[in-house]
Amino acid sequence: MPYRPFTDQNCSIAAALEIVGERWTLLVMREVLLGRRRFAEIRRNVGVAPNILSDRLQVLVEHGLLRRRRYSEHPESYEYVPTRKGVDLNPVIITLLQWGDRYATPGGPPRVPVHTTCGHDADPxxxxxxxxxxxxxxxxxxxxxxxxxxxxxxxxxxxxx
Structure with a gap:
């Protein structure tokens, strides 16, 4: 299906989907926000082709949700660190997780949010x-x-x- 931009819509949801609405993007952000920041880790957990992952990471860096940080000079290797803008996407991801728990995972939640301050399961x-x-x-x-x-x-x- 060809990509159609939402430029004719004056809508914050459409504007957000221009950045994070591609199929793999929220899964990539999920991994980075869970602390998996290296290309191979993200690829292994998402199951995305390397060229698509490279493209998604580049888009997320260009839009300021992630920044690249070198962790090795020989060989030159980078990890992807969430910016404030990227961290602010977490409530969206948690809301999708809750919706998926309720309507798309009949075996029960694969992961449960935990409030780090008190250590108890959370229902944001x-x-x-x-x-x-x-x-x-x-x-x-x-x-x-x-x-x-x-x-x-x-x-x-x-x-x-």
Whole structure:
């Protein structure tokens, strides 16, 4: 299937998918965020062809999610270290993990998030930044933001009640 950019959409999700929406990209980020930062480790755990992995790593470096750090001069070898932007992708990955645990892994979760501060299994949730309450499904709407187009301003709050 040919690649079609989302440039005609004024949407943060589309803009994010331009960077991380390719099939292997989130799996590569999963590995790096789990501490597997060398090419061979990532390739072994993801099962991706070397040319595709090289391309994905290059894209992630170009977009500032990873940086290359040399760990050996002879032979010259690099590892990939997450930047703040890359680490900030972790909640997205955890949310996908939770969705996959619920709907795509009938044998149970292959990995369980653990809160490092207390050492207990964690079930991260979306919270309101104003009142602190856990936001349940169906309790969010979206309104036009500062980057909205005229059409988005005209639509107003979505979904409509």
């Amino acid at each position: 949730r979306l919270h309101c930044s104003h009142c602190g309450e856990i936001i349940q499904n169906g309790e969010l709407t979206v309104r036009p933001g500062p980057g909205a187009t005229a059409g988005q301003l005209a639509e107003g709050v979505l979904p409509r009640p």
